[in-house]
Amino acid sequence: MATVFSHIAIPIGMYMALGGTKVPKSLMEAGALATVMADIDCLAFNFGIPYESQWGHRGFTHSIVMALAIGGLWAWRQKEELVKPWDVFFFTFICAMSHPILDAMTDGGLGIAFFWPFSTERYFLPVNPIPVSPIGPGFASLRGVQVFLTEIILIWIPCLFVGGTGFAIRKLLDKKKNRKT
Numbered sequence: 001m002a003t004v005f006s007h008i009a010i011p012i013g014m015y016m017a018l019g020g021t022k023v024p025k026s027l028m029e030a031g032a033l034a035t036v037m038a039d040i041d042c043l044a045f046n047f048g049i050p051y052e053s054q055w056g057h058r059g060f061t062h063s064i065v066m067a068l069a070i071g072g073l074w075a076w077r078q079k080e081e082l083v084k085p086w087d088v089f090f091f092t093f094i095c096a097m098s099h100p101i102l103d104a105m106t107d108g109g110l111g112i113a114f115f116w117p118f119s120t121e122r123y124f125l126p127v128n129p130i131p132v133s134p135i136g137p138g139f140a141s142l143r144g145v146q147v148f149l150t151e152i153i154l155i156w157i158p159c160l161f162v163g164g165t166g167f168a169i170r171k172l173l174d175k176k177k178n179r180k181t
């Protein structure tokens with residue numbers, strides 16, 4: 001995995017770009033949770049389920065089907081009246097899907113079972129610039145810190161740049177609209 005903190009950069013960037021009206025706080029929280037849910041499969045190690053199993057780490061919880069299910073669940077359960085269920089679905093689906101995509105860009109571990117349950121084959125993306133994060137207590141180690149610093153450059157800065165650009169464009173458009181009215 002990329003570190004748990006860095007997955008959250010995706011909804012933060014989207015929130016900055018889209019703004020609080022389209023992405024209210026409750027949706028932002030749902031998106032943040034959706035980005036990290038896939039790694040609940042780390043618990044599989046405690047039950048002796050091997051990494052390479054479809055039920056193991058980077059297996060079924062990292063699939064496209066699971067991201068669709070997370071999006072669907074949130075759209076169904078959403079209580080925010082100002083946001084359309086489809087928007088909730090797309091936001092949480094993109095957040096959930098960003099997790100296995102970032103994992104597939106790491107340089108270690110096994111690949112991602114994107115197409116579970118249709119295929120248990122594991123995949124990486126063709127580019128793997130993100131160093132794999134240690135699993136469990138190793139996260140607090142020196143290597144964990146080095147990994148996080150690299151992720152600041154490879155994940156946080158691009159996400160904040162895209163979010164900041166979206167924010168600036170939104171403000172410019174608002175200004176233009178206000179001038180016309």
Ligand SMILES: [Zn+2]
Binds near residue numbers: 062
């Ligand atoms: Zn993961």
